[in-house]
Amino acid sequence: MAVQDATSEVLVDTLERSLRNRRIAKHVGIFLTLTLLWELGSRMGWLDPLFYPRPSNIIRSFWLIYFQNANVWFHLYSTISLVIIGWVLGSMLGIGLGALVGFNTVIRRFLKPYVIVLEATPRIAVAPLLIAALGFGVNSKLAIIMLVCFFAPFINTLSGVINVNEERLELFRSMRASKTQILRKLVLPDAIPVIMAGERLALTAALSGALVAEFIQRDKGIGSLILVYTRNLNMASAFACIFTLTIIGFLIFKGMEKLDHYIAYWKYEGGRERMSSKRKRTMVEP
Amino acid sequence: MKMFKVTMLSTAVAFAALPSVSFAQDTVISVIKPTPRSAVFFPLVVGEALGYFEDEGITVNLLPSDTSIPYVAFIQNGQADLAMLDPNETINAINAGANINTVYEVMQNAPEGIAVLAGGEYTSMDDLVGTTVGLVSDRDRAFLQAALDITGHSIDDVQTVVLGESGPTLAAAIRDGNVSAISGSVFDWAALVANGIEIDTVTPEELLASPANTLAMNADMIEEKREAMEGFFRAWSKGMHVGATNPDAVEAMLRAAVPEEWEVEAAGMGLFQGVLPMNISTTERMGDLQADVWTSVQPRMLSSGAIKNVVDVSTFLNDTYIDAANDFDKAQVEAAAAAWLEAN
């Protein structure tokens, strides 16, 4: 039942293998050729510049929005701070509720139909409703972000808590562990990897949620900036903004990977070695 | 776990920082309108650049949003102090029982128009009969309705399609002949022209003399918010005055405040030149309410079906702020604008 990240190890493997084998030059070559073809196509009039901005113009736009006019920073700050706050609040809510529901079979039984309904609803679609209900401003944007990133941690915490390994549970029971001990020493640590998978999805969803909120409520944020640019037929800058989001998306991906290595250290060779020597030091020396 | 704590802590800090961004001591005036800060309503940008809103103790909180959102609702539920409305929206709201007053005319001539491809097969309103006409937003339907009505047709003689506000969609639709014409406003054409799509307007003359983008507010709040509103409109009028006397300063201020509109020089310039005259009042007092024009446009809107009933203008036009809005030293404003231009 847990929601897993779609990013496949197959792709990451392929990419890393490719990089290791010094195929970077080839990749870059292909990329440059494609870009040049695009540029050429645009200059020769094969590609409609209304729709497909020239790569050179996109590069110019990057320079403009980041350095010359530096107008993107304000919007970036707005979007990113909202995404992070909404994500932290939304996932705290998700994890808390997930744990609560996971431990309480009665609540779980009663909540199930509502969870099914919530799962089937495109949650991002509630955005206009929330903006109308909560009004313009930070509150409604935060509410949207929280709503879209609440679900994955909720479901994953729930499933992590429910799917505790039977044998381990029996072990704890044979040692006469109390309910809190089972929760603290077994269930929660056991659920961490799957919760982290939920968190990663939640952060990605939070970014999408922020964009949709900004499309509707256009005061600030990268979403609203993209709209201004497309409205002004300035597709090059619109693309520069979209590629900015690609970079943010990539940073989220990498950042969550790092966080996962840190928190769920026992899943990774490096993490195990790090913690192993750390524990040795703290245990033996003092 | 430490990382988690760091995240939480930084979140808490960011949270604490957020409210401090809005100025606690100032009066906030929330305005719902179609665009964020833009050349289209430059008096706001000018007023902010020269610190006039600040001088009045006002922070302007813009609620730029999709034009499919009925702005009147936001006045009624108190989320907005001012809403930018078109005449037909105003009349319809009053007919629907909304307790609103129109207090300031941002544009005294309609920026709306009906555009066709220059040198194309459509050259007049009559040519549009039987074709598909694109609307930039739902709002533009009433204007098209009125234009067709004046030229002896009705909205049922054409097909309409909402194109949305995306520039390339508009451009492609008219260039490739998917629509015969676009009913929109001068802001929508500026970008098209800058991208080499020449257009002509076939708008009936009579429709141009119409208030547009007027600001309305909850009638019950007129006295309660008097001080802030007078300050707001005074700052706006000052911005308008700079537009009338020193367009170069306005241009420079816009380049600084909304650089995103000037990245493509031709588009920025085209837009600026298009909206400059629109934002300058033709009446003696800036932002004044033209009761006779409001009276004369209503029968036309009625016959085209854009409104259901004609409303007596005295019931909702309220010029109680206009005098105060014009109560400033013009020479001082001109000097300030010149000094700003000098300094930047």
Place this chain on the structure above:
Amino acid sequence: MVKHEQSMAAAGDVVVSGLNVGKTFAAGTVVALENANFDIKRGSFVSLVGPSGCGKSTLLRLVSGLIEPTSGEIEVHGTPVNGPRADISMMFQKATLLDWRTSLENVLLPTEINGTPSKADKNRALDLLKLVGLEDFAFSFPAQLSGGMQQRVALARLLQTGADILLLDEPFGALDEFTREHLNTELMRIVAEVRATAIFVTHNITEAIFLADQVVVMTSRPGRMAKIINVDLERPRPLSIQTSVEFNKLVEDVRETLGAV
């Protein structure tokens, strides 16, 4: 009946006994265990052997207090079993180590459950890891250990509880033959060293006889204790004992019991 020194010294008093113990599942439709009567003496090593579904694991869980009998009664140290207790410790087929804890922390788990581990507890855990031959892996995580090493950590954890009755549910069943033989020898040595009473469940006849003082042969449908065979082989027992005539007679006996019913 020749018993090795330690258990001889302690023999005589009964630490685990069952009277007409029965257990049914699925609302009485499945009889897992029927009418089991047994006495297990202090310090003895008892093997439960039989095919799948003969109720040997059920019997073990009944003794541990993880499940309750449908009929009859089990007593440990003279008091009826009604839930998991401190004087009993259990080990499973899988090592069931916690991935996020080092070997040492896994061994310390039972102590933590009963309170905060003292310095002495920690030293004891380290000693136990040494006893199972893992002193160099005290700070390794389970994923860094082989299957056999993981089971040894589990064995150390079993001993860390300090319980004198050890229940082992096919503890080395999932390991390869060589590792299993090796660990069985270790287990025999360690159990003797800590002077514990052990109940060992397996479906491997050789293993059952090799380890035990008594082999309880169980048959299925319904689960039932068919025969108790005393193993009068001298201790310590080398691996080579498995080829002796005496040993093979015992194997024969168990086979016959299993086939006869």
Place this chain on the structure above:
Amino acid sequence: MSVSDQPIPLSGRILDIGVRFLPHFVLFAVIIGAWEISVATGLITSIIIPRPSAIWSAIVELYITEGTIYRHFFITLTEAVVGFAIGAGVAVSLAIASSLWDPFRRYVTPYAVVLNVTPGIALTPVIIAWFGYGMGSKIALAAIISFFPIFVNTLTGLVQVDEDREELFNSLGASNVQVFRKLRAPAALPLMFAGFKIGLTTALIGAVVAEFAQATDGVGVLMSRFSFQLNMAASLATLLSMTVIGLILFYSMEFLDDRIVFWRRESRRAAASRARARTWAAQAKK
């Protein structure tokens, strides 16, 4: 604890179901009642959360007396399904090509990763610019954001084949085509369907978000219209139709999944085995 093994009479079984669902109904009724009262007494503003009775009358109006919802419902459903079909078609073909031809996979991978980390929603304004104001742009966005989960799941399924099984095929002298058709493709099916289920959900989100940005018809437009008229009851009633679309899409895919990947569920296995026995018998008779 004595339970008779006599079969429970039918009336008893109905009673049993009733008893099982009764608490759910009671809880639901209590929540609705409390909600109604707290709105009626002004505890909650009806702008934020409308009364259940108001939502009910909006449902009756939209679905029964006026029936306005159906046109929008089918438009959005069509957009989501067509978008999904296109996205899935492209994704599956690319995944097959990538699995069969290693260099292709290497060169496609970086672009797939870039597409994955870019929030698909950010493309909304550009997609609308490219594909225009009709259903095309909604279908395109639905296709784009449903592409990745399907691509990656299919590719993973095709690539991560059990090595022993592959060795078996090689030892039998199977050709590459045979390995693909008889081993890789069937083995990939479960993961592929998991991808389809995620893809369907995201396709619906794509269609609805594109409708928020620009559209004349569809439940997304209807919902934002109602929201901003502050007609929260009708807005929630419209949201319900999205849930219904979501449920229809999900359960249709579940149905297909059950029949095509029949070997995962006992009841389906039994049905398939009976069917094959029948075919076999019929053939034997001839």
